Amino acid sequence: MxxxxxxxxxxxxxxxxxxxxxxxxxxxxxxxxxxxxxxxxxxxxxxxxxxxxxxxxxxxxxxxxIIRPWAMSIWEIMQTFFDAEIKKMKIKNCYFPLFVSPGVLEKEKDHIEGFAPEVAWVTKSGQSDLEVPIAIRPTSETVMYPYYSKWIRGHRDLPLKLNQWCNVVRWEFSNPTPFIRSREFLWQEGHTAFATKSEADTEVLDILELYRRIYEEFMAIPVIKGKKSELEKFAGGLYTTTVEAFVPNTGRGIQGATSHCLGQNFSNMFDITFENEKGEKAKAWQNSWAYTTRTIGVMVMVHGDDKGLVLPPKVASVQVIVIPVPYKDADTQGIFDACNATVETLSEAGIRAEADFRDNYSPGWKYSHWEMKGVPLRIEIGPKDLANNQVRAVRRDSGAKIDLPRASLVEQVKEILDKIQESLFEVAKQRRDACIQTVKTWDEFVEALGQRKMILAPWCDEVEVEKDVKARTKGEMGAAKSLCSPMEQPEIPEGTICFASGKPAKKWTYWGRSY
Known part of the structure; x- marks a missing residue:
């Protein structure tokens, strides 16, 4: 990259x-x-x-x-959706500090080992060295859980379900890439505690479904819901579920968002105990889950083309751009009035529409400009359109042009935007599916990897075997690893063996290179 x-x-x-x-x-x-x-x-x-x-x-x-308004507005649209959904689940928003004391950060060994190379430290205040350096949060388990221990006493204090919208810092040294791999990024992080494992298990999957909806319903990106391997799961967690996307142009998988069951690991470490209904002491079961501004980068990679961005209507801050096309002797004022009226009509119907009246650019330049910015639908109004009481609509995704009577404009624009949203998802899914290859042997695996495929293979589910796959595929393009084991498992015929070890296969797993 x-x-x-x-x-x-x-x-x-x-x-x-x-x-x-x-x-x-x-x-x-x-x-x-x-x-x-x-x-x-x-x-x-x-x-x-x-x-x-x-x-x-x-x-x-x-x-x-710097995240500019054109991208920030996409983040806000997804935030509005997700925030409303988690509030229905009785999850409340809060805010914890950015700074972490080293003692707390280093308390959970496995967890901090997973983040150690990426932790940024504050060592000075003005010209003075700090007596104790302070870490900047790479994630907030160790920031929040000492206080969960304080707030949770009895079974009536559970469940405790908090979320925060914030930034985190991970001092990446591999290629920084806007949205995909940056040293500071925006996210939401949910941290919940329950009396029972079954409650925690249920929430993990409820949140994962919301992440699927963000990708598929809003971003028009197909994802696979699955479980991470022991090697790839969240450091310090019990198990990790994920929505995995795929970028056909690079042949790389990309972790879309994760929902983790932490088990009782952190409650043991931070003494998050409660008295249950029988008066016995018990440890809480915990989850954490997050998605980030990476979603925006995945959307650009999947839908963008040689003209620029292609935004799905559901997340575009401007869904329709209206452009006047006056000729020399045309009724320019009439055309401008028609453009204004069109924006007003669409806006009143809840469609995000704007007009571009800048007179220092030609209509052709404006077309290219808004195509570059990925606006789903362009409406042009010229003298002929004015005379016929119509507008010319041009789709960003396909370039298809259609004349729409102004009398039924709202209904038809809504219909076109819905079709664009559906079409973007279908095209992305077809492209993704064309890159998925099922293999049964190591030779088939290596060949498919060379063709930049997302590979579905039978696996024995052993950590050492996955380490071996990584070692054997290490090269200039980066090693292959397990992406996820899909929740919807295909049947494993009796006698099926692992593609990498020859041992009996326990599950089907997606493999490939990833971001």
């Missing part, structure tokens, strides 16, 4: 300067158009499209990015 060298990534995207023809001259002057093609240089294309689409701006600290 591009992004490891910030100087390189911070260069302004080049204008499309291939000569000849008036249209290309306009592009040259305005700097519109991408220099890189998605299929030819994916890393550079991605770096360019998130900047040109006005989603991020590079910052002067490597691995940190």
């Amino acid at each position: 591009a992004g490891g060298d910030n100087k390189k990534a911070e260069k302004k995207p080049k204008a499309n300067v291939s000569g000849g023809g008036k249209k290309k001259e306009v592009k040259k002057e305005t700097g519109l158009g991408l220099s890189f093609k998605k299929d030819e240089n994916f890393g550079e294309w991605y770096s360019e499209v998130v900047v040109s689409g006005e989603m991020i701006e590079y910052y002067d600290i490597s691995g940190c990015y």
Whole structure:
């Protein structure tokens, strides 16, 4: 992936300067158009499209990015959905400090070992060294759980269900990539405590279903619900469930969001005990779960094209852009009035619509600009449209054009936006499914890996075997690892053996390279 060298990534995207023809001259002057093609240089294309689409701006600290309004609005739309859903589950929002004392952070050995290389430390205040360095949270289990121990006394104090919307810092040294791998990112993190394991198990899957909905219903990205291997699970947890996405252009899986059952590991460590109904002392069962601004990067990777971003209507802050197309002797004011009226009509119906009245840009330039930003639907109004009491609608995903009578505009625009949302999901699913390959032997596995597939293989579910797969596939592209074992398991015929060890297979598991 591009992004490891910030100087390189911070260069302004080049204008499309291939000569000849008036249209290309306009592009040259305005700097519109991408220099890189998605299929030819994916890393550079991605770096360019998130900047040109006005989603991020590079910052002067490597691995940190400014999230601009165009991307922040997407995060807010998902936040509104998720926050309302967890409130239905009686989960309450709170906020814990950014800083962690070393004693608390290092209390849970397995957990901190999983994060140790990424923990950033504050060592100075002004010119003075701090007596004890303070860590900046990479996640908040160790920040929150000493207080869960204080607040939970009896069975009536349970369940305790808290969530916070905040930032975390993980001082990544592998290639920083906007949204996908950054040193600071936004997320929500839920931390819940229950009297019984069955309550915790139920919530893990309820939250996982919300994550599936974020990806599939909002982002139009197909995901696989599954369970992580022992090697890949959350450090210090009992088990980890995940929604896994796949980026066909790079042949890499990507962890979409995770929901962990922590078991009683942290309640043992932080003494989160309660008196049950029988008057006996018991340990709480705990969960933690999170999704991050990474979701936005996955959406760009899956849907974007050589013209720029392609935003699913459900998350686009502007679903419809209205552009006036006046000619020399046209009734310019009439066209502007029609554009204003169109925005008003659509806005009143709950459609997020805006008009672009800037007079220092040509309509053609505006088309390219809003295509770059991925607006799902463009409406053009020119003299002919004014005369016929209609508008011209152009879909961002397919480029299809249709004339719509203004009398039934709202119904038809809603219908088109729904179709765009459905179509983006279906196209992404077809592309993803075409990259999935079922294998039974090591040779088939290696061949499929070379073809950048997401591989479904029978596995014996042994840690040493997964370590061996990683070691045997290590190369320039990175090693293969287990992505998840799908919740919906295909049948394993009797006598099926593990693709990597030849031992009896216990489950089907997805494998591949990943971000």
